[in-house]
Amino acid sequence: MIIPLQKQTEGGKLYTRIPEIEARLAELVTFTDENLIQLCKQSKTHPQYVPSECLLYFVRRSALINQALFDPLFRILSERIFRKLPRAANPGGSSLSMLNSDIQESVFDRIVEMLMLDKAGYEDRLDMFEVRFDLAFSNLKKDAEERFYRSDNRNTELEYDDSEDITTEVETASEIFNPFEETDLNHFHYRRELDAAIETLPDLQKRIIEMIRLDFRVDSIDPQEMTISKALNKSEKTIHNQKNKAFARLRSLLKGGIL
Known part of the structure; x- marks a missing residue:
């Protein structure tokens, strides 16, 4: 039996999947986990390509009861999502588009957040993705693009004094704190608090932190290696100083303090 959707229209009518998706789900539920995973890996040119609406159905329902199925299907869904988003690397791969990186992360984090809420209870916003995945995804992407484009146009680059020194307190705080410790990032609530704290940082510090998150040096x-210093056209000392200030502020905010 295919589990029905729970989201309702303003008139109280339940959302329903299109008949083709319902029929495909009825077929796919008869597959073994291994066969389902292999089929979901196939591209759109494959005669038995699994629509994203169906893939999401199995991702949502396996999250609670079948981790061995959820993990590979979530990876496949993630790959599809990133293929639909603007590339973070500029043409030629020589530099990083922070705007595209922001949009990528915002959209992906929003979907992960909805999946986490769905696992904890039921997140009816995901129902629209099971009805028409591409339309729901397009709306989510558009919202992120408009938000970041407005922010990018509103903010002007601040100038920082390359000779500026930081206090011993700030330097010490940054040395003993790493906001991206894997043990902490495994906790959903910590991730949300960290994202909110990053949003409070000045523009340059925010860009540095996001690049560190993407493993840039x-x-x-x-x-030949693209570094944060090269991408942002700032001296290494400025980048180090602003990174330390950002780490110190994030540590204070996440520990409940105020800087």
Whole structure:
């Protein structure tokens, strides 16, 4: 039996999947987990391609009861999501588009958040993705683009004094704190608090933190490697100082303090 959707229209009518999706789900539920995973990996050119509406159905229902199925299906869904988003790397891969990176992360985090809420109870916003995945995704992407485009146009780059020094307190705080410790990032509530704290940072610090999150180095002895310093066109000292200030502020906010 295919589990029905729970979201209702303003008139109180339940949302329903299109007949083709219902029929495909009825077929797919008869597959073994292994066969379902292999089929979901196939591209759109495959005659038995699994629509994203169906893939999401199995991701949602396996999250609670079948981790062995959820993990590979969530990876496949994530790959599809990122293929639909603007590339973070600029043409040629020589630099990073922070705007596209922000949009990528915002959209993906929103979907992950909805899946976590769905696992905890039921998140009816995901029902629209089971009805028409591409339309619901397009709306989510558009909202993120409009928000970040407005922010990007509103903010002007602040100038920082490359000779500026930081206090011993700030330097010490940054040395003993890493906001991206894997043990902490495994906790959904910590991730939400961290994202909210990052939003309070000045523009340059926010960009530095987001690049650190993407595993970019502040500097490198390899002249061909793209670094934070090169991408943001700031001296290594400025990047280090602003990173330390950002880490110190994030530590204070996440510990309940105020800087």
